[in-house]
Structure formats: structure tokens, C-alpha cells
């Protein structure tokens with residue numbers, strides 16, 4: 448039985464990942480009414496679409512919400528919001544282009560909005576998170592990669608093909624000696640992604656013989672989460688890893704501010720869980736680096752969307768903007 452009041456409008460969020468497809472019905476407050484998942488690996492994209500459509504229909508029936516769902520939002524890598532298709536190469540089992548919106552609209556008869564994870568996170572923060580009421584802010588997603596979602600004048604910046612805001616692949620001098628997965632050197636992603644944080648720790652350990660609990664970890668155990676835990680426990684070298692990462696993010700944010708004059712910059716994703724370890728050096732570096740017009744004008748925040756479900760909740764917000 449339902450114990451909590453539910454607030455319309457209701458949407459369906461879909462988080463399409465390389466391993467699992469997770470879907471949920473979400474209410475106006477970002478509350479997950481019901482959630483299910485299945486492995487993304489299927490014989491064809493049509494089989495995948497059938498499984499997703501059947502699952503969503505059954506979930507809607509189970510909660511007697513037929514006619515009450517205003518739309519479906521799908522967060523997916525390399526998604527073109529304009530065409531509703533996945534167009535770039537991804538770690539998904541099917542070759543692009545994948546016409547996600549058409550596939551699901553044909554099966555469910557509901558409007559479908561598709562966007563990449565970072566843009567979904569930005570709209571999610573506005574709909575349900577720390578950016579409620581804000582019309583100008585930037586979300587930086589710090590996970591396996593680094594993404595950007597930019598809300599300006601109340602609108603999501605999308606550009607001609609929906610690829611605006613790839614802030615993880617803007618290059619900076621502080622990363623000049625790091626190779627990015629995109630084939631270029633110096634991208635923000637090479638320092639601020641989970642992999643980037645691990646690389647910073649690896650370099651700091653190699654450059655000195657300072658003691659650190661991180662030296663006891665195997666290569667597999669040395670993750671950004673383990674480094675954050677060591678920093679919280681007082682490990683000086685681990686703290687320095689996040690001071691460096693935060694400083695780089697602050698310098699990057701100082702440049703991003705000049706594009707859209709944001710009220711806030713919000714950190715989202717696994718690496719963002721480091722919280723103040725990251726935000727304090729970020730704020731300080733931003734203050735030193737940014738043009739006087741933006742100094743003391745930008746708030747730095749950590750996403751309030753519920754950790755494990757953040758991407759899913761972000762996707763559910765897509766039909767709302």
C-alpha cells in the first residue's frame with residue numbers, strides 16, 4: 448500500500464547504461480514510486496525496446512497511472528537531444544545511430560525526450576535538486592568521464608545538435624601532460640574524472656617517498672572512492688590529491704563563468720562525493736583566477752539528487768523542461 452502522498456505530474460525516467468537499463472516512475476518531487484532494471488545486452492535494439500516498453504507498461508498498470516504519465520525521459524551516452532537518437536560511438540551493444548525516441552514513442556504512445564547524462568543531471572537539479580528556482584547554473588558530472596550541463600536564462604543550452612556543454616573536453620594548461628580518451632591532451636576530464644583522480648594519486652606517490660596509506664593498496668584497490676576515504680581519515684597525500692583536483696576545477700570554473708555568468712556551479716557524480724575536500728580548494732582557486740565580475744558571485748554546491756539514483760532521477764526530469 449502507498450504510505451506517502453504522490454504529487455503529479457508523473458514521468459518515467461530511463462537510465463540507459465552499458466550494463467543495465469534502469470527505469471522508474473517518478474513524481475513531481477523526484478520521489479521514485481517504482482523502479483526496475485534489466486541487462487542492456489540484448490540480441491537487437493528492437494528486442495531491448497520491446498523489453499523496456501513492456502516493463503514500463505506493466506509498471507504504469509501496477510500503480511493505476513494509465514493516462515497520468517506526461518512523458519518519458521531517457522538519459523543515454525552521446526544522445527542527440529534534437530533527433531532523439533544516439534549518434535556517437537558508445538559502450539552500448541548496438542551500433543549508432545539508435546533512434547531511441549522513435550522506438551519508444553511508437554511502442555508507448557507517449558512523448559519521449561532523450562538527452563545525455565550531464566544534461567539530464569542539470570535538468571534534474573533544477574526540477575528536484577539544489578538548483579530549484581535557479582535559471583543560470585552549470586552542472587559538472589564527475590564520474591568515469593567529465594560532462595557538463597549548462598542552464599542559461601532558464602533554458603538548457605543544447606546547440607545545433609544537442610552537443611553544447613562538453614566541458615570535460617575543454618583543455619587547460621594544468622592538464623597539458625595528460626592524454627585524454629578523446630585523443631587530445633589537456634582535457635579537464637584527465638584530472639577531474641575518477642580515473643584522473645587516481646592518476647593524480649599515482650603521480651604524487653611516484654614523485655616522492657612520502658608515507659601514505661594509499662601505498663598499501665593494489666592497483667585495483669586504488670579508486671577515487673578509496674582516495675576520498677583516505678583523505679577523510681587524515682592521509683596527507685590523499686588530501687593533496689583532492690586539493691589538486693579542486694584547484695583544477697576552480698580554475699576551469701573561472702573560465703566557464705565567463706560564458707554564462709552562472710549563479711552556481713554544481714558538482715555531480717561519484718567523484719563529487721568527496722564534498723568539501725573538493726569544494727573548498729575549488730572555491731579558493733576560482734576566487735584567485737576568475738575575472739572580478741564573477742568573484743564572490745558564484746556558489747559551489749554538491750548535487751542533492753540521491754546518489755545511486757541520481758542519473759535515473761535526472762532522466763525522469765527531461766519531460767518537465
Ligand SMILES: [Zn+2]
Nearest residue numbers: 616627629634
Ligand atoms: Zn578529451
